[in-house]
Amino acid sequence: MSRARGAAERSLGHQILLLALPALGVLAANPLYLLLDTAVVGRLGTAELAALAAGAAIQSTVTTQLTFLSYGTTARSSRFFGAGRREDAVAEGVQATWVALGVGTLLALIVGIFAQPLAQALAGDHATGARAAQWMHVSAFAVPMTLVIMAGNGWMRGVQNTKLPFYLTLCGLVPGAALLPVLVGRFGLVGSAVANVIGMGITATLFLVVLAREHRSYGGSWAPRWSVIKRQLILGRDLILRSLSFQVSLLTAAAVAGRIGVVALAAHQLMLQLWNFLTLVLDSLAIAAQTLTGSALGRAGAEEARDVGAQTLRYSLGFAVALSAVFAVFAAPIQGLFTSDPEVVDALRIPWFLLIGMILVGGAVFALDGVLLGAADAAFLRNLTLFSLLGVALPIILASGVFGWGLTGIWVGQLGQVLARLVGVVWRFRSMRWAAGGADGKNEE
Template identity: 50%
Template sequence: MIAERAPAKKVFALAIPALGVLCAEPLYVLVDTAVVGHLGALPLAGLALGGVILSQISTQLTFLSYGTTSRTARLHGAGRREEAVSEGVQATWLAIAVGLVLVLAGQLLAAPIAKALSGSDDIAAASVSWLRIALCGAPLILVTMAGNGWMRGVQDAARPLRYVLLGNGISAVLCPVLVYAAGWGLEGSAAANVVAQVISASLFLRALAAERVPLRPRPAVMRAQLSLGRDLVLRSLAFQACFISAAAVAARTSTAAVGAHQIVLQLWTFLSLVLDSVAIAAQSLVGAALGGGRRHQAKGVAAQITGYGLIFGCVLCAVFAVVSQVLPHAFTSDPGVLREIPNAWWFFVALQPIAGVVFALDGVLLGAGDAAFLRTATLVSAAIGFLPLIWISLAFGWGLAGIWTGLSAFMVLRLAAVLARWRSGHWAVVGAVR
């Protein structure tokens, strides 16, 4: 039997808007950084530290988008749109509840956390002044995540992009006004950030209300969402342990090494967003196929998306190999950092095809609701691949080459795990709810 494939146009109609949503926040952060950077080194340091703390909170709660997409897509594929949208309602209630807890906890803990991370009273004070305002937007950030999740699940990718771009666009214009013209300084940056979240979250809430579905909380559904969320949070924590360890080892190697590692890691992070957009399309399409009882179609789409991931990864590999002698100079002119970059660069280049396949299959398995397998695969890959090599690298002075060897081992182990799972077919469980 010939495997069923989704029309390429349909895949990219989901992937391209998803890429826009994924890139909107990093692009806004660049604008914010440029505005605050002109205030001086101390406000910039405060923004950097506060931004890291806020981003860690949102990173650990991505289950509100990814988990919601998985469950919503299955119900949508089964032709049960009202129940699919109801998953978004329950995810939004969770977002509000968790967000309010974060606001309260953040006001109490912002100062001790900032001081512990910065080691400087001045930087900590600047960070806290930004963070206490920005944290007021935490429930709204999570509402936006939930909104992205249910809309992707019902294969509506265009509206989330418009909502996020509108919020961030207005905020980007407002940021310099509040920082400079209004004289609010660093606090103006935080206020502009909250404005972005208010606009985007309000649009998602309005879209949810327009669906005319019951809005009351349903604890049983929220418990099921939290069960899926637990696996995704643990998986996310494994990623954070790896990258924090890598940064710590790079910092103990040399100043030039940590600078080079930061440049290559930021490029890796950006390209991950590009590849992850295809994975988001996979979540929606695979979840819908399984929810509609179309197991063979789900397998066909999985193979198709994996092929796209491999092709994109190979293209990125070739492009960044060609620009290897040019692009690093756009980020630094420091001779020491430029000498260190090749020790990480060629690992980064060679890993792109592997990353393309891994991220695509991550999307397939998330769409199938196979989060428990992904959690275990990620934790095991980190425990026996990345983390041992990272700390051995420190002990033996292997520098960036050792750090990126650890990342390579992590990715190869994940590749082996997701390929084996995909080939087994055990993930392709049909039904509207898993």
């Protein structure tokens, strides 16, 4: 390898880490806040904790389906940024914010109006459903704020700024966390929702202030542009279907585990929470890949984008190997943090190795996912995810319930889904077809 080539790879690696580390902080912020929220509300009693679980599950389902406001906006904004059109990259954020406000307000109204029947259906108990509905009536105000934050993260990642979103997130998270025990102590469960709305409100307002300053400096229009919004929604449609596929897989796995028994369900929940945490680490590198890929393609640099993918893949695999080694060597202490039940530990014996395999495979999948998202190759990712769900994961998971394969069968299905995605993204990346299409903003006016 020449010195110039080596220096270029080191520079690219430095860029990836500078973008990935703050992105990891943003990704981890909300789960950490939810843990604190759970701990504080848990002191009120089991009934309040169950109501929080029901309400938060509904709100999370509503908002997580709209992550295209982050990922789709990044794909489009980064293309403009790479083409030297920062003002258009920022304008993409304006249009995404209009989508966030419109869709968020509609969803908030739906959640507010149907809070009681939705909570009742999930909780299965009238008293718990009533408490959850009270929480939802207040927390619904946070829905449009959450989507505004997603849009803000999207365009700022597109212009390769992941540090400021991290600081803005902390500016809302810290006051919200500080107010949480005070408000819960004064108002009970509803105080949890109030603290959430205050924290989200601060962060969303700050994102809007930054967007206003940037956009004003270019003298851009604030009017909604349907042609741009339409393209964002088309990209969003594919990403929503992809996200729903993941939700179906997880819900089916939980349902089958629950039918197997309490021990299997508890062990499954432990595995699932660990996997969710691990995906945060890997997804932070995917965000860096997405931003740099979109920027490279905006400069018509397909080879540069391929280099971004190759370098991110190396970094992500390195992280995955390190994480899998930790989970292999320290299996007992890690499991001991979550359970002391010997039956649950025994149920984890074989699935634990499947989780380690998922970490290794996930290192490659997440990195290349990021590249394809940066190229706005959402239709391919949608089709691949649907195939991995319908053709691989669901048949194995459902068969586990029928043939008594237990928790091992469920997680074989999850591993199979990740392997199917690996084959697909590797083939797509090597084909370079992703570099030819997507959200190319060069010809948009």
